[in-house]
Amino acid sequence: MLLEPKPTLFPAEATGTGDPRAPLHLFVLKHGDIFLVTDGHGDILGNGDGLFRDDTRILSRFRLTIAGVSPSLLSAGVGQDNVLFTSNLTNHPLPPLGGEPVPEGVIHIQRTRLLWDMRLYERLVLTNFAVREAVVPLSLSFEADFRDMFEVRGAQRQNRGRSLASEMTADTVLLQYEGLDGVIRPCSITFSEPPSRLQHNKADFVVELKARGTWEMYVEVGSTGAARPSFGRFRAASAKARFGSRATRRQGAAIRTSGRLFNDWIEKSRADLALLTTVLPTGLYPYAGIPWFSTTFGRDAVITAMQMLWLDPSLARGVLAFLGQHQATETSTFHDAAPGKIMHEKRKGEMTALRELPFAQYYGGVDTTPLFVMLAGAYASRTGDMGLIDTLWPALRAAVDWIEQVCDVNPDGFLDYSRGAETGLANQGWKDSHDSVFHADGAQAVGPIALVEVQGYVFAALRAMAELADRRGEAPDATRWRARSEALRATVETRFWLEDIGFYAMALDGEGRPCRVRASNPGHLLFTGLPSAERGARVAAHLLSSDLNSGWGIRTVARGEPNFNPMSYHNGSVWPHDTALCAAGMARYGVRDGVVRLMSGSFEAAVKFGMRLPELFCGFERAAGEAPVAYPVACLPQAWASGAVFMILQACLGLTIDEERGAIHIDRPRLPAGIDHLTLCGVPIRAIKVDVTFQRIGDHVVAYPASDGPSPIAIILHV
Numbered sequence: 110m111l112l113e114p115k116p117t118l119f120p121a122e123a124t125g126t127g128d129p130r131a132p133l134h135l136f137v138l139k140h141g142d143i144f145l146v147t148d149g150h151g152d153i154l155g156n157g158d159g160l161f162r163d164d165t166r167i168l169s170r171f172r173l174t175i176a177g178v179s180p181s182l183l184s185a186g187v188g189q190d191n192v193l194f195t196s197n198l199t200n201h202p203l204p205p206l207g208g209e210p211v212p213e214g215v216i217h218i219q220r221t222r223l224l225w226d227m228r229l230y231e232r233l234v235l236t237n238f239a240v241r242e243a244v245v246p247l248s249l250s251f252e253a254d255f256r257d258m259f260e261v262r263g264a265q266r267q268n269r270g271r272s273l274a275s276e277m278t279a280d281t282v283l284l285q286y287e288g289l290d291g292v293i294r295p296c297s298i299t300f301s302e303p304p305s306r307l308q309h310n311k312a313d314f315v316v317e318l319k320a321r322g323t324w325e326m327y328v329e330v331g332s333t334g335a336a337r338p339s340f341g342r343f344r345a346a347s348a349k350a351r352f353g354s355r356a357t358r359r360q361g362a363a364i365r366t367s368g369r370l371f372n373d374w375i376e377k378s379r380a381d382l383a384l385l386t387t388v389l390p391t392g393l394y395p396y397a398g399i400p401w402f403s404t405t406f407g408r409d410a411v412i413t414a415m416q417m418l419w420l421d422p423s424l425a426r427g428v429l430a431f432l433g434q435h436q437a438t439e440t441s442t443f444h445d446a447a448p449g450k451i452m453h454e455k456r457k458g459e460m461t462a463l464r465e466l467p468f469a470q471y472y473g474g475v476d477t478t479p480l481f482v483m484l485a486g487a488y489a490s491r492t493g494d495m496g497l498i499d500t501l502w503p504a505l506r507a508a509v510d511w512i513e514q515v516c517d518v519n520p521d522g523f524l525d526y527s528r529g530a531e532t533g534l535a536n537q538g539w540k541d542s543h544d545s546v547f548h549a550d551g552a553q554a555v556g557p558i559a560l561v562e563v564q565g566y567v568f569a570a571l572r573a574m575a576e577l578a579d580r581r582g583e584a585p586d587a588t589r590w591r592a593r594s595e596a597l598r599a600t601v602e603t604r605f606w607l608e609d610i611g612f613y614a615m616a617l618d619g620e621g622r623p624c625r626v627r628a629s630n631p632g633h634l635l636f637t638g639l640p641s642a643e644r645g646a647r648v649a650a651h652l653l654s655s656d657l658n659s660g661w662g663i664r665t666v667a668r669g670e671p672n673f674n675p676m677s678y679h680n681g682s683v684w685p686h687d688t689a690l691c692a693a694g695m696a697r698y699g700v701r702d703g704v705v706r707l708m709s710g711s712f713e714a715a716v717k718f719g720m721r722l723p724e725l726f727c728g729f730e731r732a733a734g735e736a737p738v739a740y741p742v743a744c745l746p747q748a749w750a751s752g753a754v755f756m757i758l759q760a761c762l763g764l765t766i767d768e769e770r771g772a773i774h775i776d777r778p779r780l781p782a783g784i785d786h787l788t789l790c791g792v793p794i795r796a797i798k799v800d801v802t803f804q805r806i807g808d809h810v811v812a813y814p815a816s817d818g819p820s821p822i823a824i825i826l827h828v
Contacts, residue, residue: 136187136194137399137746139384140224140350142457146400147171149185151196151220151231155252157261157400157742160229160296160330164404164458166261167296168330170252170310173220173233175200175245180218189376190354191384193347196220203245215239216318225346228331232343235325237318245316249328252310253296255286257458259466262401266465275309280337282309288459294332301327301338357383357393361421361793364758367786370720374712377720378754381746382417391434392427395752398724398744405455407432407477408539409749411484412686416752418484418491419759419766422793425488426497432481433504437472442529445473445537449511451481453537467532475526475537478508479566483637486573489580493768493795498577509574509590512567519559520621521600524567527556527619538563539687540630540665540679544672546616549625551671554618561613562630564601565637568594598639611647613640627651627667629687635694645698652691653703660731661714662688662707668730675728675738682740685711685722686749689756696760701779704760708781711757722750762787762803762812763827771795772823778803778810788815794822 135158138145146158153159153171160168173180180198187194198218203211215238222231237243260266273285273293281299288294304312316324327338336342358379366372385396385403396402397409410432414425435455437446444467445453453474461469485505489498498505516522526537535543538560546554571594578587605613607623613631614623631648634640640648651657656667659675662683666673675681692707710731715722717736724747727738744750763776771794780787785805791798799822800815812826 134185135745136185137384138187138191138194138222138224139396139399139403140353141227141387142403143224143227143229144399144403145194145222145224145229147194149182149196150179150198151185151194151222152179155254159261161258161400161403162227162332164258164456164461165294166256166258167253167294167332168229168251169254169256170250171330172250173198173218174248174250175216175218176203177246177248181214189380190351190358191380192223192350192354194220194222200245203243209241211239211243211245216243216245223347223350225350228329228346230338230343230346231328231330232340233326233328234323235316235318236323237320239320241320242322243318245318247314247316248311249314250311251282251284251298253284253286255288255294255296257460258401258456259458259460259468264460264466266460270459277307277309279303279307282307282312284309288462290459290462292459292462294459297331297333299329299338301325354380354383357386360393360423361417361791362419362798363790364420365788365790366781366784368781368784370716371712371781371784374715374720374754378722378751381721381751382413382748385746385748385751386424389427389431391430393424394427394431395424395748398747398750401742401744402747404457405431405435405452407452407454408474408480411477411480412690413748413752414484415487416686416689416749416756418487419764420755420789420792422488422492422494425484425491426494429481429485429488429497429501432477433501435470436504436507441472443467443532444469444471445529445533446470447472447511449478449507449509449514451478451508453477453534467530471533473526473528473534473537474541475524475560476539476563476566479512479524479563479570481505482508482512482570482573483566486570486577489577491766491768495580499581502577502581505574505577509570512570513593516567516597519557521559521604521617522597523559523600523604523617524563525557525559525617525619527558538630542677542679545665545679546624547626547672548618548622549671554616554624556619558619559617560630561601561605561615562633562637564597564605565634565639568597568601568639569637571597601634601639602641602644606644612651613644613648626670627657628670629657629663629665629691632663632687632691632694635698636690637694638697640698642698645694646700649695649698649700649703652695653700653706655730658707658710659683659728659737661710661726661737663691664728668728676740678725678740681728682725683714683728683737684725684750685714685753686747686756689749689753689760692757693760696763699777701761701763701777704757705779705782708757708761711753712781715754721746722753723747724750764801766792766794768794770823771821772825773799773801774825774827775801775812776827778812778826780805780810790815797821799824 155169159166183197185196200216217236219234270288276283280303284296306313329338395413397406410428414428437450450472456468575587575590616624673681724744787803789801802815
């Protein structure tokens with residue numbers, strides 16, 4: 110006789126129907142230096158997901174099951190303000206546990222969570238829609254591997270620290286790890302309801318639900334145990350998180366248009382920037398991206414601040430203050446540091462603390478220092494805030510001193526790079542993959558390497574310093590920096606221009622040989638204003654050609670070039686911030702139609718990606734009816750991808766703000782395709798806020814003050 114196996118209350122987790130799959134979408138939350146990545150179920154499965162604090166994964170598994178099986182996913186999403194994640198689930202058939210079996214789809218399970226003040230808050234609500242009571246065996250399994258972020262990204266370590274014994278009370282589990290750096294890293298998980306069985310890696314609950322009944326439980330995860338989780342604590346944290354997000358999103362001017370979907374993109378981009386922006390002692394600072402770069406990066410933050418400067422100068426102020434405070438003062442080969450250099454990246458994990466990697470405070474970025482100076486000049490022009498410039502003046506002079514010292518060693522006077530140690534980055538421009546700088550035959554360039562866009566940044570930095578020196582009454586330095594910028598311009602035009610191609614070389618290698626490769630780099634050169642008008646127009650035409658413009662945005666490397674691969678990180682993919690800088694450069698050279706084309710492609714890509722442009726995506730040619738192809742491990746959200754819409758929009762509108770003269774200049778404005786009306790609400794200038802409306806009338810776009818009555822701010826329209 111074959112006996113039916115007796116169902117167990119809490120069976121081992123099954124591997125069949127209902128178990129998690131590789132998720133198509135990941136969902137992220139962030140607050141300060143803690144962030145969370147989960148699948149749509151709200152589960153952490155230990156791949157690239159997890160709860161991370163200070164570059165360490167403190168929760169590597171957090172999975173909800175009902176009778177050992179994952180519930181069915183109904184829906185999942187993060188609210189428009191990026192504060193609350195909600196997952197709606199339902200049960201598979203449940204075995205009889207002393208009564209009738211529970212049919213499929215009658216238990217609604219809702220998981221709602223947020224991050225606040227370095228803690229994860231979760232509310233779990235079960236509702237029984239059956240006509241009879243149900244007994245639901247619910248389990249939460251958890252683990253904490255305490256892996257360094259670089260381990261999660263794939264770095265191999267010969268030795269690790271040790272896991273300490275778990276500590277448990279009736280409602281709390283404390284998991285701990287002692288790193289090789291001697292630091293004990295804890296993870297405490299506390300439940301509002303004491304589990305019926307609590308183990309070091311699992312909490313089991315027997316939930317008895319009356320017909321139409323509801324059951325709630327609250328969970329908190331942090332570095333220490335808390336007062337018992339409750340509705341009151343969850344509600345208070347939610348209110349504070351919403352208030353903080355709203356305050357950050359409302360910094361600076363708002364944008365309202367006649368396009369509903371376009372407005373959604375604007376709002377989501379603003380919310381993503383608010384999510385990534387962290388309040389540091391020096392002010393607001395946009396962390397680069399989740400999950401891999403949720404920390405302070407120099408280059409990313411400077412470019413993000415530039416993208417937002419016309420709408421919200423407060424971000425630039427915080428970035429400048431932080432980077433000035435963390436400027437290098439000593440020489441270190443390991444950290445690629447030299448006095449005056451601006452920081453590339455700062456990490457807090459175990460591996461950097463042990464100097465297994467140099468990124469605790471790393472300076473291996475050749476472009477961050479001139480970009481820092483560029484941002485200071487742009488900030489002063491936008492705001493007139495010479496008080497901050499005076500405070501930063503020693504840092505700005507030290508930055509330019511480092512630039513000039515490196516340029517003086519280069520035979521052509523260019524700013525070049527070669528890494529200091531093998532543990533550092535081989536390529537130190539924004540395309541920092543090991544294979545991103547190469548020759549027309551596909552061979553990798555050997556350093557020291559001078560990138561074309563970096564020379565543009567130096568040109569713009571020298572001009573910015575000259576203008577700031579003039580405002581400070583330091584005329585001799587202003588004259589010297591201005592002369593040096595013009596000398597650099599002439600040398601770049603001579604050494605980088607490839608007349609037979611009608612384009613600039615990507616770089617010069619250590620022997621001074623040009624990398625004759627069509628890439629997006631010269632688009633950044635347009636952004637700085639270095640090329641002549643004739644050459645600028647030729648570069649713009651190349652950028653808009655089908656070899657470089659995929660239809661969704663500008664490729665990093667042109668189709669047909671050696672090493673072109675649309676699925677690569679830097680050799681043929683599309684980066685929204687790169688497209689935005691190219692668009693801003695084209696606007697500078699009057700290529701307005703091209704800017705509108707790039708805006709349309711970027712907007713349509715955003716629609717396909719759920720109104721959120723990722724860090725990058727694949728550079729395949731756009732085809733009718735098909736979506737852009739995602740890059741599998743791109744950060745989402747990424748700060749400078751979120752800021753791209755604002756830089757391209759400014760380029761469309763042709764808008765610049767002159768704080769000193771109290772004027773808003775609008776040069777040959779265009780509106781994005783499909784948008785007939787746009788209003789900028791509350792543009793901050795001269796301690797007041799101005800509203801400006803753009804309206805399409807036939808084939809033209811006009812601009813005028815949105816409010817009646819006289820205004821102390823002049824709106825100057827150039828047609």
